[in-house]
Amino acid sequence: MNLDDVLIFTEVVNHGSFTAAAETLAMPKSNVSRSVTRLEKALGVKLLERTTRRLALTEIGRVYHVHGTHIKEELDAANASIEKMTATPRGNLRVSASVTVGQSLIPAQIAEFSQKYLEVKLDLRLTNRRVDLLEEGFDVVIRVGRLDDSNLIARKLCTQKLCLYASPGYLKSSNRSLAKPEDLNGHSCLYMNATSKRAKWQLQSGTGEYLFEFKPQITCDNFNAIHQLAVNGAGIALLPDYLCTDHVMDGKLLLVLDGWTGGDVDFYTIVPSRRGITPKVRAFLDHMHSKCADS
Numbered sequence: 001m002n003l004d005d006v007l008i009f010t011e012v013v014n015h016g017s018f019t020a021a022a023e024t025l026a027m028p029k030s031n032v033s034r035s036v037t038r039l040e041k042a043l044g045v046k047l048l049e050r051t052t053r054r055l056a057l058t059e060i061g062r063v064y065h066v067h068g069t070h071i072k073e074e075l076d077a078a079n080a081s082i083e084k085m086t087a088t089p090r091g092n093l094r095v096s097a098s099v100t101v102g103q104s105l106i107p108a109q110i111a112e113f114s115q116k117y118l119e120v121k122l123d124l125r126l127t128n129r130r131v132d133l134l135e136e137g138f139d140v141v142i143r144v145g146r147l148d149d150s151n152l153i154a155r156k157l158c159t160q161k162l163c164l165y166a167s168p169g170y171l172k173s174s175n176r177s178l179a180k181p182e183d184l185n186g187h188s189c190l191y192m193n194a195t196s197k198r199a200k201w202q203l204q205s206g207t208g209e210y211l212f213e214f215k216p217q218i219t220c221d222n223f224n225a226i227h228q229l230a231v232n233g234a235g236i237a238l239l240p241d242y243l244c245t246d247h248v249m250d251g252k253l254l255l256v257l258d259g260w261t262g263g264d265v266d267f268y269t270i271v272p273s274r275r276g277i278t279p280k281v282r283a284f285l286d287h288m289h290s291k292c293a294d295s
Helices: 003-015 018-025 029-043 059-086 099-105 107-116 168-174 223-231 241-249 279-294
Strands: 048-050 055-057 091-097 120-126 140-144 152-166 189-192 199-205 208-214 218-220 236-240 254-272
Touching (some): 003 018, 003 029, 003 055, 003 059, 091 279, 099 107, 099 120, 099 223, 099 241, 107 120, 120 279, 140 279, 152 279, 168 254, 189 199, 189 223, 218 223, 236 254, 254 279
Parallel strands (some): 091 120, 189 218, 189 236
Antiparallel strands (some): 140 254, 152 236
């Protein structure tokens, strides 16, 4: 029996398809399929039920996948031990972040890391869903908020503030006062990730708090899009400051209700502790935390 076939079968199950596993393994889909077929023949059992729409594990396949996962973890631990002994960051590094963070908060740091550690091949995946580090094989996830999970290690990367912004053109055309939070009523407001017809901004200042409930003029599930809408005069938006600093400096955005914010947003790097922290992961964490602390 070929151990590679066992590992390939495990990847197919983890990713839910031959195509996704082939992309992760950087090998032709046909080779992945032949590998699983070869394993089934060697075992004399069917591990997967194949249909045109999806893959399903047989009862035996489920049992075998559990053992295959343990084998992969042991091999990863063995390789990690060797890598620690060599102490040189190298190999593939899988990192996940939200779309906005990946596009706007960390590109400069990622580029510098890549140039510094040429033997580390970085695979950066951007998605707004919460990924499963262990199931999906990520080495590091950058996300908002911590997780109550003993199998994960979370470390604060940076803190960003949410503030209200609008374009000079919008503020001029609206011809409405904006001296206090109550003045937001009647303005066109842009809302990130609304889940109901009535959106809410919990605003705070040194003197108190104000809950602003409103019907958004535009809702969207992407901060970059909301940011561009604000730049183009669509209305007032509550945005993380890292998105708006440059446009405030060049006059395309103005801070609205200075002194009032939507609070702080904490970003964390999260790693799966049970795998151990290899040199490539350690180098990436040290680099990102150092650079984000300096910014």
